Amino acid sequence: MDINNVNFHETKFTDQNGIPQTTRIPVVQDLARLKNLPQRFIQLSSISKSFSHDIPAIDIEKLGGDPESGAARVEELDKLVTAAKEWGVFFIKNHGIDSCILNDVKNVVKGFFQLSFEEKKASVGSYKSVDNMGYGRNFVKSENQPLDWIDRLTMKAAPRDATQGLNVWPQNPPNFRKVIEKYVDAARELLNGLLQALAEALSLDKYTFLQYFDEEKSEINVRVNYYPPSPRPDLTLGITPHSDASALTLLLQFNSSNGLQVFKGSEWITVKWPNEGLLVNIGDFIEIMSNGRVRSPWHRVVNQMDLDRFSVALFYNPPPEKEIVPVEENEGYKKVNVGAYLKHYYEISPTSSKEVILFAKE
Ligand SMILES: O=C(O)CCC(=O)C(=O)O
Numbered sequence: 412m413d414i415n416n417v418n419f420h421e422t423k424f425t426d427q428n429g430i431p432q433t434t435r436i437p438v439v440q441d442l443a444r445l446k447n448l449p450q451r452f453i454q455l456s457s458i459s460k461s462f463s464h465d466i467p468a469i470d471i472e473k474l475g476g477d478p479e480s481g482a483a484r485v486e487e488l489d490k491l492v493t494a495a496k497e498w499g500v501f502f503i504k505n506h507g508i509d510s511c512i513l514n515d516v517k518n519v520v521k522g523f524f525q526l527s528f529e530e531k532k533a534s535v536g537s538y539k540s541v542d543n544m545g546y547g548r549n550f551v552k553s554e555n556q557p558l559d560w561i562d563r564l565t566m567k568a569a570p571r572d573a574t575q576g577l578n579v580w581p582q583n584p585p586n587f588r589k590v591i592e593k594y595v596d597a598a599r600e601l602l603n604g605l606l607q608a609l610a611e612a613l614s615l616d617k618y619t620f621l622q623y624f625d626e627e628k629s630e631i632n633v634r635v636n637y638y639p640p641s642p643r644p645d646l647t648l649g650i651t652p653h654s655d656a657s658a659l660t661l662l663l664q665f666n667s668s669n670g671l672q673v674f675k676g677s678e679w680i681t682v683k684w685p686n687e688g689l690l691v692n693i694g695d696f697i698e699i700m701s702n703g704r705v706r707s708p709w710h711r712v713v714n715q716m717d718l719d720r721f722s723v724a725l726f727y728n729p730p731p732e733k734e735i736v737p738v739e740e741n742e743g744y745k746k747v748n749v750g751a752y753l754k755h756y757y758e759i760s761p762t763s764s765k766e767v768i769l770f771a772k773e
């Protein structure tokens with residue numbers, strides 16, 4: 412394969428003058444077979460070496476309401492609040508999501524990316540207007556921005572009827588949707604518990620965060636990220652720095668453990684990912700709801716030379732029509748509409764610093 416016969420994603424974006432544009436972005440999975448890195452994927456600054464670090468792991472079983480577990484629960488809540496404040500990300504153990512479900516997720520994701528480009532295109536439908544969804548690319552705003560070394564697939568998994576009339580779930584592997592929906596159901600229960608625990612850990616009423624969620628209308632977007640091996644990991648990024656436009660994000664990764672980095676203090680820290688670990692990432696909406704008591708971390712993904720990596724991110728959000736009212740305190744966040752915030756996020760991303768959240772401050 413050479414550069415002349417790689418496949419392309421057609422990506423629509425609105426340029427600085429508000430004019431709709433379409434650009435063609437090479438499928439990274441195809442480029443990974445080439446020796447040379449195309450110019451469009453070179454980041455402006457080279458990717459410096461970073462330190463790896465263990466990230467705290469929270470035992471979900473200990474957060475349960477068992478009266479016997481009094482002291483152990485208090486201790487775990489303490490760990491949770493420290494992890495949330497210091498890192499904004501934490502691993503979870505004893506989370507109760509069956510390893511069969513996680514294995515099925517891995518299998519359907521790999522199965523999808525093993526299809527040829529034509530099969531993938533034929534397998535996935537498309538969303539009418541939302542260009543951050545479907546099989547393709549995120550955060551494309553111009554012909555000359557550096558591109559991320561990634562192929563991704565994004566679906567709206569909740570509410571269940573969100574995609575009614577739009578055939579956007581992959582038809583292949585045939586059990587893709589069923590498997591992901593099962594995972595999403597289990598994840599929702601887990602995340603609801605964590606939203607309560609996190610509020611308690613911050614000495615807030617336990618429904619402070621959960622009150623905005625709704626079984627029927629809350630949204631869960633699923634983004635499947637595939638990072639093929641990069642010919643120059645020192646020059647490419649899998650995902651450009653960002654914070655997540657979610658309340659909480661649940662992350663599963665497989666094939667290789669390195670990739671995610673969190674900006675802490677003044678450095679990029681590589682997250683040491685334990686086997687089978689699930690990671691929770693605080694999103695912008697919790698930062699706003701908590702009035703800055705906890706913050707959404709600035710994070711990015713680096714590539715590797717000989718290894719590919721997959722991750723599955725579940726973005727858990729209140730219904731778009733909800734108004735979020737920050738708890739009283741002094742950080743100066745104001746009431747914000749979830750849908751308006753998301754629209755702003757996708758309009759201005761990518762940004763070079765954490766500026767989307769200023770939308771909830773102005
Ligand atoms: O692949 C990862 O570890 C992180 C992915 C991520 O940050 C995202 O999908 O928002």
Ligand SMILES: [Fe+2]
Pocket residue numbers: 653654655710
């Ligand atoms: Fe993210």
